[in-house]
Amino acid sequence: MYTPVRNQINYNQFQLYGLISLRVLIGWHFLYEGISKITNSYWSSAAFLMESKWIFSGWTQIILTNPSAVAAVDFLNMWGLTAIGLGLICGCFARWAGIAGIILLGIYYLTNPPFLELEYSMPTEGSYMIVNKNLIEMCALYVLTVFPTSTIVGIDRLIFKNESKH
């Protein structure tokens, strides 16, 4: 079980600010992705799921055939992204937010992986070969999970106050 311990690692100032900045920036990205989906009544994960290739394609087909499953995926995406974003920015249960973010990005990556042998009908906004932004952001979240900062700067400092004094 996860027990955050404040100052587990002694960061110097540059390291600390660097890590906090990364946490807040990724949080901002998640939060805006979530909010923009919530505020756009036309958004649906269906188009993304339809494009799915590789190991998850069978799984996405099952979701697509069931409108309530699509609605559930939409809901989880909209509010999951928003919650992860808020958690990272505020440093509130930030490690859980990070882990959830890794899982979510992992699903996005595996649903539409940028492998050479796969062709998508929609062009991507950049040029990717195996490595894409999802993979990089996922890796960055992993770094944030193993180098936590929310118990130094973040609401976790108050939440996990008692544990940290042991």
Add this chain to the structure above:
Amino acid sequence: MSENKSVENAGRREIIKALGTIPVLGVFFYKLFKKHALEEIRNASVMEELGELKKAPAVITSKEPGKLLRLGIIGYGGRGHALLRAAGFTTPEWTDDAKQRAEENKMDKGYETFVGQTDLNVVLNGVCDIYDTRAEEGLAASTNDDRPGSGTRKLTTAKRYRHYQDILNAKDIDAVIIATPDHWHAQMIIDAVQAGKHVYCEKCMTRTTSEALDVYDVVKNGNVKFQLGHQNRQIETHLKAKTIVEKGILGPITLIESTTNRNDPGGAWQYEIEKEGTPKTIDWKQFQAKAPTKLPFNAERFFRWRKWFDYGTGLAGDLLSHEYDAVNQIMDLGIPKTAVASGGIYFYKDGRDVPDVFQVVYEYPDRNLTYMYSATLASGKSRGRVFMGHDAHMEVGRDLTVNPDPQSTRYKDKMEEGMVSASLPLFTYTTGSKEIDGITSATSKYFAKKGLVYTYREGKRFNTSHLHMKEWIDAIRHGTETSCNIERGFEEAITCHMATESYLQKKVVEWDSVNRKFI
């Protein structure tokens, strides 16, 4: 005292560190609010112009099912199957196949859409086809209870008719669907109206101009409900496009461009020549009785009749007719003053005499506009259907987009104020954007893109032909008007024939509306 203060300071430091990143949220939501506020102002200023348009799609009007209506079908080929399905009847082969397709591909909604259609409270009492195989299929369809409203009434096998006049004389038939080749349309419509049967006829309304004049006069003076098979009349985006034009959102429209872009053999009318189709199973004499050229039995001409002017109307009556009717629906254009057409047989050099590449330019001097149509059967590059106005242009298909013109007079002030952006659409509408389709063949995709296969009412998917059929049946029962009535049908036929005439005669064709003839 100083100890207390240092504890207090330490507590404050704790709070500051805990909430250190919260200001970022403040910036985030401030920016978000500003962005949304700006969008709202933009929307409000655009909505002022667009009024109710953004509201949910038109509601399907449910009318009393009324008394049972007895249908007959003349011609149970490709379109005949589609139209009868729209009326709620199809072969067991079709339903079995559709169920199988749905099982293999969960996104294939063909079966679901069919059984989800409104039960129109009709029976199929007569099937007339000169080809035995198709007539038998029609009879099988009449008792296939795998249909909308399954189990609600007892279905009995329809009677087969070998000659259309016999089905028109039948006492147990109130209305007929005509889905034969074009060369038979006029005679059948005229005879049906004179026999007091309501008529739903496939496009093109007639094969020739003189037939169009005769049909117009007979239907106009008759006492039946007539619907021409332009199911585009039911497409949601077309209804919205009409309002946009009426509200003057586009400003003066001086040019309309619409196109056909197909690139598959089916789309070029290379239908299957069924091996069962022989002089024994096809009444060839009756088939070509109304054709100008009489030939010995020819299976290709029977199955692929759209390739010859003897039976069909070429690209003009086949596909321009859809495009023209969509434009006519949106703009109420009527018959143009002049037409000039060109084209040729450039790809399918297979003995056909109708062009596979075809262009026509229509002039409407009274409306200060040109309508230009261009078609190819040998390239699938989508070119859209565009209404070009001085203030904005509108693209209409399955989706609808209105983009402001950077040089617009109407939106000049709004563009300067930043309320309207020349690079962003003024209005977009995506049909059933939360739905997923599983349409497979290239021709199906072509029609789906044009919005000719499915449309949506209250978020539910409907086959447009079904809505068009329903409108006709409602009109018969309740005395309402059909949207593609004889007036619209006459405009469609004359406009299409002007293009064919110009193509064949290689000259500008002018319509003399007083004397009802080409000059």
